Amino acid sequence: MAAPAGSSASGALHVVVISPEETIFEGDAEAVVAPAWDGEVGILLGHAPMMAVLGSGNVRVTRGGVVERFHVEGGFLQVVDNVVTVLSERAETAA
C-alpha cells in the first residue's frame, strides 16, 4: 500500500483534527504543517503513509491561500491515502 507520491492524487488532502471531545476541523486542504516531536513536518498531496508523535504548537492547515491554525499539545498525526488525521488530547482552534 506504500503507493509512491502522486498515484492517488485525485484532488486535495483531506484533513481531520480531533480532540477527545469533538472533531474540531474536517475539510480539504492543500498543505498541512504540524509540530512533530522533533520539529515541524509539512504534508502535501501524495505524502507517503506516516505516523508521527506531536509536540506542542500550532497545526497549520492551508486551503485556498487561507491558513487555519489549531493549537495542539501532544497526540499524534497519521497520513494515509491523502487523509491527514491529527489526534490530540488538547486541541483547539487557535486565534
Place this chain on the structure above:
Amino acid sequence: MSRAREIKGRIRGVQNTRKITRTMEMVATSKLKRAQDRLGSARPYSQRLREVIGRLLNPELAARYALLRQPEATRRVAILLVTSNRGLAGAFNANLTRAARTLMSELRANGVETELHVVGRKGISSFRFLGEPIASDRADIGDRPTAEEADSLVDPLMERFIAAELDGVYVIHARFISALSTPPNTTRVLPIEPPSQEEAPRAIDYILEPSADAILEKILPLYVRNSVYTALLENAAAEQGARRTAMKSATDNAGDMLQTLTRTYNRARQAAITQEIAEIVGGAAALE
C-alpha cells in the same frame, strides 16, 4: 361533604406531583439529547485511537509495555465505580452499586484485595451506608464530563499500575443502549486489552516518527484515559435516559391515580347530595 373534600385535597396533591414529574421528564429528555450528541462527537477520537493501536501493536511484543503487562498473580485491583450525583432515576444507581458489590465479592473470594473509587454522590452515599471503605470519591463530575476530569480520575491509577502497586483496574458504569435500557457494565481498562486485529487491517508501510515503540508509549495512556472518558459520557447519557423513563412512568401512574381519585370523588359527592335530598324530603314529609 367532608369525605369529598378530603379526596379533593389528595387530587390536588397528585396533580402537583404529576406537574413536577412531567417537568423532570422533559428536562431529562433535553439533557439526554445533548448527552447523546456529546457521546457521538467523541466517537471519532476513540475510533482512530483504536485503529492506530491495532496497526502498530505486535501482540508478541505486548509484554514490553507497562500498560499491557499481564500480572502473574492478581493481588490488588482498583474498581472505579461511576454513578450519578442525583437520584430519581429509577434503579439506575442501585444497579451500579450492586454490580460493584458483586465484582468486589467475586474478587475477594479469589483472595484479591480491592479498593473502591467512587464517582457520583449516589454511589458514595450508598457505600458509606454499607460501611464499605472508599479509597477516593468524586462528587464534582456533573452532566458534562470533560476529558480532563477523566484524566484526573485515571492517571493516579495508571501510575500505580505501572509501579505494580495495582494488578488491574476495572471501570463500572451504565451503558446507554436506549432510554429504556441502561444496564451496568464492567470493563477492565488495565491491563489494556489490545484491540482485535480484524478491527484494524495492518499492512500499511508507515514512516514512523520516531518509532513504533515510542508512538505506542505515547498512545497507550491516551487509550486508557479515553476509555474512562467514554465511560463517563456514556454514564451521563444513561443517567438522563433512566431518569426520563422513571419520570415518564411516574407521570403515567399519577394520571391513573387521578382518574381513580376523580371517580371516587364524584361518587362521594353524589352520595352526599343524595343524602341531603333524602333528608330534605324526610324533613318535608315530617312537617305534613
